[in-house]
Amino acid sequence: MTSIALSARRLRAGAWARGHAVSLALAATMLVGALATGSLLTGPRGTLSDWIGTGAEAFAQTHNFLGPLTAAFFAPGPLVLLAALVATVLVVGEAERLMGPWRTLAAFVVTAYASAGIGTLLQSLGLLAHERWSVRIQEYVVTDPFTAIIGTVMTASAFMGTLWRRRVRILGLSAVVIVLLYAGHPSDLFRLIAALLGLVLGALIAREKPTLRVARSSHREARSLVSVVLLVTAVGPVVSVFSPHGYGLLQPLGVLFRNTLPSLAPLQRACAVPSPALHCAADLALARINGPGAVILAPLPLVVLALAAIGMLRGRRSAALVAIAVNVLLAAMAAFYYGFVPAFGESTVLSQSAGSVEGVVRLSIAVAVPLVVAAVILATLRHFTVRTSATRAVRYVAVVGGSFLALAGTFLAVGMLARAQFAPVATPASLLLELPDRFVPVGFLRLEAIDLLPSGPLALAVYDAVGPLFWLIVVAATAWLIVATPDAVASAELERVRALLRHGSGSLGHLATWRGNRYWFSADGAVAIAYRVHSGCAVSVSDPIGPAEQWEAAARAFVDFCDDRGWDALFYSVHDDFVPIAHAMGWATTRVGTETIVRPASLTLQGRSWQDVRSSINRAERAGIRFLWTRHAELPPALALQIDEISESWVAEKDLPELGFTLGGTDELRDPEVALGLAIDAGGQVEAVTSWMPRYRDGRVVGWTLDFMRRRPDSINGVMEFLIASSALQMRDDGIEELSLSAAPLVAPEGEDALDRADGAPAPQRVLALLARALEPAYGFRSLFAFKRKFSPSYAPLHLAYRDALVLPAAGAALARAYLPSAGVRDALQVARALL
Known part of the structure; x- marks a missing residue:
């Protein structure tokens, strides 16, 4: 039996290998290339990098027309190579299963070569125009397998079913666009071009008819897609953390979410020279407020967005509203700290940058991205059907608003008590002007002068603590609002309905358990009516639930309940047993369907x-x-x-x-x-x-x-x-x-x-x-x-x-x-x- 099982496994393994021949060959080529060139642990370096890589500088030096293709088989480091090998075997392998080997190979080669070629051409045109981004990344040599991998996957999306085609395209494009906007390396541009080329190539190969019609999504799929897009945009600034020398248009916005303030000790040594640099005084001021609070505060707004995305995946409308509010806040922050402050601030460099075309473009995109995300969530709000109870929502607003007022009041009160511990001495006006800056990430502080600097322990403590404390409270309150268990009252009512259904119900009784229903119970709890309110009408979900002999009394009481709230009661999809009750109440009936x-x-x-x-x-x-x-x-x-x-x-x-x-x-x-x-x-x-x-x-x-x-x-x-x-x-x-x-x-x-x-x-x-x-x-x-x-x-x-x-x-x-x-x-x- 053991030998038979072993033979069976070998046969399955052999069949799998034959079905993934191209993806395995591509992965093997990457691994052999790294071993043969000695670039396994370090990535290509020096002359080797120029000859096998691609980009404007590499092509100018070598005139190697095969560079866009060879660059797809080498990685800049061992971790990237390992990820590329796994992605090639699994992701490109799945594309091979969908498209077949020759189409997969063609997609890999064509998207790799064409995207690098087009990207290099755009980079060269930027250099001719002395465009800042092209000049800054001129010397970059690109070696990146993921350009071809992304292009192949996007090509294969044309062969996928509706569900995965939409997921791959929306999430894939969102990811490459966000990375390009925050990191902005040449490889990021090449990946976006490869993704777009893959869409076109896939449509041509699969003979996909072009259409402007957007395929509809179910409620679950729509909210899943919007939630993941929100999560991608929330994680986007993290790219700035791992890419501190990025060149993307949103790189400055990403800086807001990491602590870029200088450290005091090395700065004191650098500035302790006979002729210190002009910026030493400003940097020393920034270093003195670079405490634990700055580190804690920086990522907390992104944590709130991540929690909102989790809540939206669960259908919570409150999560969507929180996400809209935070994205609008981020747009306002970007407009103020990268628009108003540089344009009217004291920094000559920043003022000039704000007046340049690229500065305006950066500002516009930094404001537009969170606003677009907020608008998309608002447009799809109808898919988030799980509503939070009014009590929970009011408590959330009270906690967040009350915490802000309490911490703001604490800052002002302690500031006045310890006003001598500020330089210059604090006044009510200076504390009020400083107050908003205590509640936003500290990255923007490089963009404006420090007018009020804490010097004593009490002033430093309140200066450093109020912002992180507020956002920690917001994080905890948001988790309580949208991630915790649903409203206890609604859950208890649903369990009461389920218990009544188990005693006996009509054929459509289970409809009462569906999400979106409200419940009315008779005084003794023996009868329940599930209903929904639309256009001023309370529409029942089929017959009352409970003993039939109590239906009439329950129906009359339900009508009184609706009258008290200004609703017109409608008993919908009720069976013949309910018709005499309606007539006894003096109501009319008409047929609406057939079971x-x-x-x-x-x-x-x-x-x-x-x-x-x-x-x-x-x-x-x-x-x-x-x-x-x-x-x-x-x-x-x-x-x-x-x-x-x-x-x-x-x-x-x-x-x-x-x-x-x-x-x-x-x-x-x-x-x-x-x-x-x-x-x-x-x-x-x-x-x-x-x-x-x-x-x-x-x-x-x-x-x-x-x-x-x-x-x-x-x-x-x-x-x-x-x-x-x-x-x-x-x-x-x-x-x-x-x-x-x-x-x-x-x-x-x-x-x-x-x-x-x-x-x-x-x-x-x-x-x-x-x-x-x-x-x-x-x-x-x-x-x-x-x-x-x-x-x-x-x-x-x-x-x-x-x-x-x-x-x-x-x-x-x-x-x-x-x-x-x-x-x-x-x-x-x-x-x-x-x-x-």
Whole structure:
């Protein structure tokens, strides 16, 4: 057995090596080149560097036209070489799997050569124009494998699915742009050019049609992308720490986040000469305030941004608002300390720099980058749906604002008490002018004169401590606001709802557990109503939860609750059992959809009506597709990622954003109570996925309701029929009483007051018919209903109960907003066009 297992491993290893032949060959060339030239531990040096590297200076000396290519096989140091070897084997290897060996080799060579060539040409043109950046980096010789690696990956992105194509392109371009802006070395420019060339080359090779249409993202994917972009921009200044001699346009902004103040001891020795330098007095003043507080304060605003990014990944709207506020603050700091201070300050050098074209460009970009990040977060704010309780938000503002006022007051009070410990002696006016500088990173202090210098211990302590203490409090408060557990009251209410659902509920009861719902409970806690507020209407999520005999009393109390808050109550997607209650209250009802129900116990798949389903099952079995009944938490990471990819492809095809309210997405199928049905082919690829919400009675699951239903675009015909039929058979074996294929919103069976017949219909149905007509082209409710009819279901009408016809315009707007919570202005215009 051991020899057989060993042989099997060798076969798999051999197959993997054959599939990664080009990437392994490229990595081997890098390693052999480093060994052969003796540059393994030091990188290329001297003449060798000029001959195998690239850049304006190297080409001017050697005229080596192969330099742009050979530079891609050498690294400037051992750590870079090691990272390049790993990236070539893994990342370029994945590109090879997607594109094939020859396309991968072509992408590596073309992007490496063309990007270095174009970059060198731009550098030469800058030298002719005496452009400052080109002059400063003139002597740099570039040896960089990552130029070709990035170009290859961007080329391969054209062969990826929607999910990873978007991730690679957005995050890859964000990273190379940020590094270029903060570090600004020639290799950073070459990498950006390689990334752009890779996009063009990939589109040509894959015959990707050019389009101005931006593929839509799900809520989860949109907030993930925005969060990571924020994290990249927050980490950007760290590049300045590791690249102290960088030349990027944002390098001065990065300086704000590191301690660049001089040390006192070496400066005293340097200045203790008969004729000290003119700047010695200013540097000695800076050195005297270079204490622990300066070191602690410098990175703390970036820590706040990193915490905000983590919170945004979790969907927290409060995190997004914090990120917007901090980025606006950074933009203001950049404008003031790199614009106003140099332009009107005492430093002649800085004043001249501020007046130059490059100074204006630097200032503009330093202000624009954080403002653009803030604007992007603001534009995508609708995707951050987890709201913080008002109590928590007020406490956060009170802590941050109160801490600032308290520390500012402490600085002013102690400053006046110890005013003799300042040079010159402190006055109220001088302390007030100095106060703002105590709360920002110390890097900017080189840009202005020190007008108030602490000399005594008490003055130095308060001068050094108030800023770091404030930002440490902001960091702790931000962590408490956006990273800590969700609001305890909301969590407790959700657990109460789950407990009521386990005693018994309707087929759509589990919708009440979804994010974004609010909850009302009867006085005795026996009945709950889940609802959402839109356009002044409180829209219930299906039937009340609890004993049916208490529904009427609960409904009347809920209406009073809404009246007290100025809301119009709407009972949406309620079943026939609720209609008599609505009529007893004097309310009107109208049909808003149809639920399709199958009884698994009597399921046989026999007869002519099941012919299409049987054919789909046979087709799937011949294709080697198997059925898996599981939970999301039990999935291997590879299968879970494939589900996200399928979902993103589905969302990207839609002209309108992802629906919500009674239609779930990838967030909802992660609920541990939700079951998943997967169709998986022989190679382990997920072809289709469904999710099923539980229906309980006395703590036992007696029914499942279909929610999430998506398939891979290139999957075989009939895979969804196979998946639902297999799920139904699984439920039959498990003794499940009822299988609901869920509701078809705004659809009714033909001949039963169809909602699509607006002419001559009652007013409520005309409003709903307009909404159905607007959403039908994008979401296909009618075709979805026709698909469900293949399973020979019975039908259960769903209704809307409302007080009177006067609330119908607001009801239509509320339902549209409930189903399209993330719709923007463009989406609203598209819906409006569909209504005309």
